[in-house]
Amino acid sequence: MPSFPANTRNAIITGWGTAQPAKVLTNHDLAEVMDTSHDWIVERTGIHRRAVGGTTVGLSVESGRLAIDRAGIDPREIDALVLATTTPDRCVPASSAAVQHELGLRCGAFDINAACSGFVYGLVIAHGLVAMGANKILVIGTDTLARITDWNDRNTAVLFADGSGAVVMEVTDDARGGQLLGWHLDADGSAERFLYADIGGYIQMDGKEVFRRAVRIMVDSAEQSMAQAGVTADQLSLIVPHQANIRIIEAACQRLGVPMERAATVLQHTGNTSSASIPLALGAAIEDHRVNPGDLVLLVGFGAGMTAASAVLRWGDGLPHHRPEGRR
């Protein structure tokens, strides 16, 4: 288990943004073109509708701009852009390069691919950059899975969709309270065959096997982050899990001993947006005023690879509606 250097510089979230394409596909729309039904999809996944369309760069620019605006900073102040995506618009260059240009950033930019765990990987990397002297980092999670989904395959087509979520993270001092208390990253490449897409191909998935492993690795990762943070599940104010299937979230929460009322869920209207799913759920929780300074928040994801990632944050006072009077 990694340990923190005693003098680690910490970071808090000061802005957030989300984006979804305009085109909405309901379960009823899908039932018109494949052998499925609204009731089956809701009962087995919890999903009612999803948004599809757009590009990874376009959605990232939209969510990233909102996050920068809410943070109230000049884009040129950002020291690095981390874009988590499994669906870049091109192989070369990284999609983050185009996002960096369109947002008017003057900094390094890179893509990371850790499938649905990507945003939490990005958040941990951003904390690492801040520990090494960076002051402001933009972390974006975006996926456009509709482009790699076979819309004739009911096993996958009912699950996947497109979206983006972003946060601005800024260096903080202890007085402002926010802190990354614990984190855990994992991967198990031996499970590749259960969930993959070849270059130019569609997502192939053994849903049952992914389900079984997902619950186990989410719980394991969350427990490792909580142990490092020295917190217990009953102390968590909010858990923001990867939005793949409501039954996976329910099973993981039950094993962790966290009541479902404390879980952030948006999959009902987003579907599984991979790297975007955790920041979309976090953004909705922020908008609903479900996070407050001092709260303990657990982010936990799993994905192809099979990756897992989690982080325990003590929420700071960096958001516009949490900032003390007079401070930006």
Ligand code: ACO
């Ligand atoms: N509509 C109607 N019936 C369906 C559908 C559908 N869309 N899909 C499958 N069925 C049928 C099956 O053929 C099967 O019929 P049978 O009993 O006659 O053989 C029956 O429904 C049950 O199928 P199961 O596969 O057992 O259904 P299950 O309850 O396992 O749900 C699901 C399937 C939703 C795919 C589930 O296994 C799951 O969510 N797995 C995890 C997938 C996941 O999270 N993937 C993303 C990982 S993250 C990332 O990196 C992208």
